[in-house]
Amino acid sequence: MTTLVFLEHHDGAIQKGSLGVLARALAVGGDVAGVVVGSGVADVAASAGAFGVGNVYVVDDPALEAPLPQPRVDALEAVVAASGAENVLFAASVLSADVAAGLSARLDAGLNWDVTDFSVENGELRGKRPALGDTVVVDVAWTSTPRIALVRSGAFDPVETGGTATVHPVSVTLQDFSTAARMVEQLQEQATGPSIEDADVIVAGGRGLGSPDGFKLAEELAAALGGAVAATRAVVDAGWYPYSTQVGQTGKSVSPKLYIALGISGAIQHKVGMQNSGTIVAINKDPNAPIFDFADFGVVGDLNQVAPKLAELVRARRG
């Protein structure tokens, strides 16, 4: 049983989410190979060896430079044909979701999305998918091969094992319609401080911070804890904080060891992006805020009182 893991990369580095799915696929077992698609990506492909995968298929073409999904469907179709893969796994992202769905149509291959775990039973892939606002967990399967899964980002951590990978080039003929859309411009957002994907501690702020200025409370606490600052959809939309820090359905999914939510109600759109955090702390003045339903430690109180004092105490403890 060959399982392909799509290794999404940005600025020459494979994304943490993809490496997490790779780690889980290797733990589940079978014949696991990576797939890297892009332009001039041989080094990126080889770098996957350090995460325990021995074989990486590479589709390298100047037309694959821009991170657009449709030519990647052509590329994945070619790799599935070349490898005879039965499973194709993706870590969910803006790009990967579109590639996975396009591939599903192209191959008439079943796609299960929002998968939070997968395993192999009797030689067949099985998945777990939370549904209805994560109130039930659905056991999902596929009725034919290849089987495609989009894994919720942040579900698994990368495991660095050391090692090297053999790179297998695969050529592809891109379809006309696949290359019709073109990237006109890419604007990078530079966030300051540690990125929220990599941080062990995240202090996240929501509307309850009151104003863009209120984020100073989150920044002060994050600095005390050596963590990163994140934000909810509502405050990003309001222009209080940059999109690159947005956690939730339309932002990033994160799984730090500690997630401290300041003035966040805990709407489902936000919850899906952070519920895999190790420990969740919520401080909110509304005792009925949904976030208290899934916080490990909840404080009903005034942020302006609790957050600065907490930062001060943390600084004292950490010396």
Next chain:
Amino acid sequence: MKLVVCVKQVPDANAVRRIDPATNRLDRTGEGALNATDVNAVEEALRLKEAHGGEVVVASFGPAKAVDALRKALAMGADRALLVSDEAAAGSDLVATSYALAKALEREEADLVLFGQQSSDSDGAVLWAAVADRLRRPMISQVAELGIEGASVRGKRQTEFGYDVISAPLPAVVAVSDAINEPRYPSLKGIMGAKSKPTETLTLAEIGVEPDRAGANGSRTSVLGLGPPPAKGNQVKIDDDGSAADKLVDWLAERKLL
């Protein structure tokens, strides 16, 4: 310009949602509503029509009562509605749904097919890419700013890394973000007028979908069972009496989180 907006009827946000244990499918018998983020796609289509002229068609694939959701879109200002409804379609997954929807869209020959961001019932955010592949049309997703420039569509979108600006020649498929606009409310006149707008209901056979391509037969995924979510450990919730920060920092220190 011909714009077709694909919309879905979902269980009303205030209704209790459940999965029927007999079928492992979402119980759709209760009150339904037009999927919230699809309303943004309808709004965007209406704005494009207002700027460039043309026709706005709303299309859906679902049970007969999904016509109610289509009527809401008609009340907002869409010109006509198309519902593909067939008992044999129940339980269609992405493979089957994208196949049927693409068949219906082929008949319409739209310049632009629009989708909303995500369905609130299945949390799906994948249909546009599958439909675009079947229609063999360029596609832009997560679009937060949309414009038509000559024979092209241009979309600006947010990604994990910043912003992309993507251009595609028409005909094309675009999925919009719910940040793209503030949808209008239907006027009383719009609501009254919706009843007399053309609403066509077609069976799978009428759009050329073979019986083995729809419903469970045409699907490639299955649901084996349902289970409860993982249980939370002991939760602590305190009211701040001035000592909450002290208690919290002790609690964090005990768990070696500092």
